[in-house]
Amino acid sequence: MTKEKEQSNAETLAALQELIEVVAKLRSPDGGCPWDLAQTPQTLTPYVIEEAYEVVDAIKTGDQEAIAEELGDLLLQVVLQAQIASEYRQFSLQDVAKGICQKLIRRxxxxxxxxxxxxxxxxxxxxxxxxxxxxxxxxxxxxKLSTKLSRYGRTLPPLTAAMKISQKAADVGFEWENIDGVWAKFHEELEEFQQALAQETPARQQAELGDLLFAVIQLARWHNLDPSEGLQGTNQRFVQRLQKMEDVVDRPLSDYSLDELETLWQQAKAQLAKE
CATH class of the missing domain: 1.10.1220 (Arc Repressor Mutant)
Structure with missing residues (x-):
């Protein structure tokens, strides 16, 4: 190993050690942060998911500074979870690092x-x-296939899990013969959802909504489309159009009538299409 590499490694370890010490201070009963002290592994779970998604978004933008920042936020969640666990003598950050090293070597x-x-x-x-x-x-x-697929349902975001589950089922032959069957299933689920909204309990309505979404995902799979990417794009376009609307008005959107908002929406949509 070169001297420059040794120095770089030493600086990396020093930076990680500083992060560990900062997090430990935040969790210290003696002068720590009340918010950090109030956190548990369970209350931090949403932040783990949120930070992971923000890393992905930063990578998509290609902004290296943003990527580094978001990776830091995600690393904080790892260190914070390990810190809390160590306080209860469950495991430490050292255990986490050793465990992943051993796993990588084995695999x-x-x-x-x-x-x-x-x-x-x-x-x-x-x-x-x-x-x-x-x-x-x-x-x-x-x-058993069901045992493997249940793991996807527990550990992956719902849209991703649905794609995985349906693809694995299709791999063993549990699949429609052609796209017409998929469309028929979609229309069947749409009708059942509409009926549930009119006549059934909220629990039944929720179940039928899930069935309808699963049918939409099958259509996406058959056309080699990513439903998560599609929905993310729609979310972004919706916000962008609202931003365009707000750029040209002189008062809050809530002060406008529905017809006025629709006109502003169509103008924003047309402007973004040109851009």
Whole structure:
């Protein structure tokens, strides 16, 4: 290792140590921050998800300064979770780091052992086999498709989970013969949702809404579209149009009639289309 690399590593470790000490101070009963002291692993969960999404958004923009900042916010969540756990003598940040290092070494025998691979697909296959062994997924029960898919439902955002679940089901042959069947299912679910809204309980309405969304996701999958990307784009366009509307008015939007708002909306939509 070169002297420059050694110095860089030392500076990185020093920066991480400083972060650990700052977080420990924030959590200290003696002069710490009341907000940080009030947090639990459960109350911090929304921030973990939020920061992860903000990292992804920053990466999409390509703004390196923003990426570094958002990665820092996400790293804070890791250190804060580990700090709280260490206070209750559950695990430490050291345990977290050691654990991921050991996992990476185990799952890359072609790098750290004498296994040979010839393609990315082989790397992925080895990874999945090792992962299954680690989790004790060698029993008949653990190999069931439903067992594997239930994990997606628990751990992934709903839209992503729905795509994964339906794709894995399709891989074993549980699939429509053609796109006409998918459209028929969509219209069936739409009708059932409308009926539920008119006649059923809120719980039933919620269930039918889920079925309708799942049908929409199947249409997206058949057309090789990403529903998460699609919805994110719609969200952004909606906000952009509202911004254009606010740029040309002289009072709050709530002061305008619905007809006036619709006119402003169409003007904003047309302007953004030109841009």
């Amino acid at each position: 890359h025998p072609h790098v750290f052992a004498d296994v040979s691979v010839n393609s990315v697909d082989e790397v992925r296959q080895n990874w999945e086999k090792i992962k299954a062994t680690e989790k004790g997924e060698s029993s008949a029960e653990s190999q």
